[in-house]
Amino acid sequence: MKLENSIFEESYLTSFSQTGVHNKLTNISFLSLMETIAGAHSGYVNYSFNELGKENKAWVLLNWKLQVFKRPTADEKVTIKTWGRFFNKLFTIRDFKMFNEAGELCAIASSKWCIVDVSSGKISRIPENIDKIYHGFRDESVFNIVDLPKLNVPESTPSCSDSYTIRRFDLDINKHVHNLNYLNYAYELLPEDVFYGEELNNVEISFKKEIKYKDKIKSFLYVENNVYTVVIKNEDESIVHAIIKLF
Numbered sequence: 001m002k003l004e005n006s007i008f009e010e011s012y013l014t015s016f017s018q019t020g021v022h023n024k025l026t027n028i029s030f031l032s033l034m035e036t037i038a039g040a041h042s043g044y045v046n047y048s049f050n051e052l053g054k055e056n057k058a059w060v061l062l063n064w065k066l067q068v069f070k071r072p073t074a075d076e077k078v079t080i081k082t083w084g085r086f087f088n089k090l091f092t093i094r095d096f097k098m099f100n101e102a103g104e105l106c107a108i109a110s111s112k113w114c115i116v117d118v119s120s121g122k123i124s125r126i127p128e129n130i131d132k133i134y135h136g137f138r139d140e141s142v143f144n145i146v147d148l149p150k151l152n153v154p155e156s157t158p159s160c161s162d163s164y165t166i167r168r169f170d171l172d173i174n175k176h177v178h179n180l181n182y183l184n185y186a187y188e189l190l191p192e193d194v195f196y197g198e199e200l201n202n203v204e205i206s207f208k209k210e211i212k213y214k215d216k217i218k219s220f221l222y223v224e225n226n227v228y229t230v231v232i233k234n235e236d237e238s239i240v241h242a243i244i245k246l247f
Contacts, residue, residue, distance in 0.1 A: 006136035008041040024071035108142035158220035186230035189221040
């Protein structure tokens with residue numbers, strides 16, 4: 001690993017467990033690797049979950065945006081670069097690029113994070129020197145955007161729905177549903193020909209409200225112009241937990 005010009009870089013060897021039915025890296029695996037290097041970067045500068053935990057605080061993900069250009073197979077070496085590029089008192093934005101061993105760009109992604117007080121569940125202020133903590137931020141957006149796009153519940157009628165009760169294995173360190181499991185719930189609603197076909201190369205996720213152990217959720221699929229939007233709500237449909245867009 002190295003940190004140079006505010007860019008943190010690390011290489012990883014892909015495995016069969018990270019591939020799908022076509023022996024290619026899945027969208028969940030792309031995001032998982034990017035989440036891993038984000039944690040490694042925070043650990044490198046001593047501002048990770050471990051350090052924040054001493055203050056009873058934790059990093060919480062608010063949004064993902066991913067675009068895939070080329071999918072590595074198992075046992076390939078990939079290199080990921082990440083950097084912070086924007087922050088205010090409420091959130092910070094981190095971008096990513098992934099390359100294969102030939103130096104080809106495989107994927108780009110952007111993510112939005114906040115810091116939450118674990119005791120109260122309220123958002124804490126981002127430190128005013130967060131850019132200095134991470135050895136500098138870069139004004140470089142992989143999608144040429146400032147903030148991540150807002151996702152809305154479609155106004156059309158959903159084509160199908162599903163219900164699910166949260167299990168222990170769905171949870172993360174904060175005892176909330178881990179962010180990548182939302183994508184698993186969304187995939188369960190995709191038509192079989194879409195699920196087993198070539199994986200969709202664009203993913204956008206907006207996390208609205210945490211989901212906890214034994215919560216009962218309902219997922220709704222909307223299909224418009226080859227865009228698959230999944231909305232996850234609570235049991236009585238009064239709360240939107242997340243919106244996932246796949247295309």
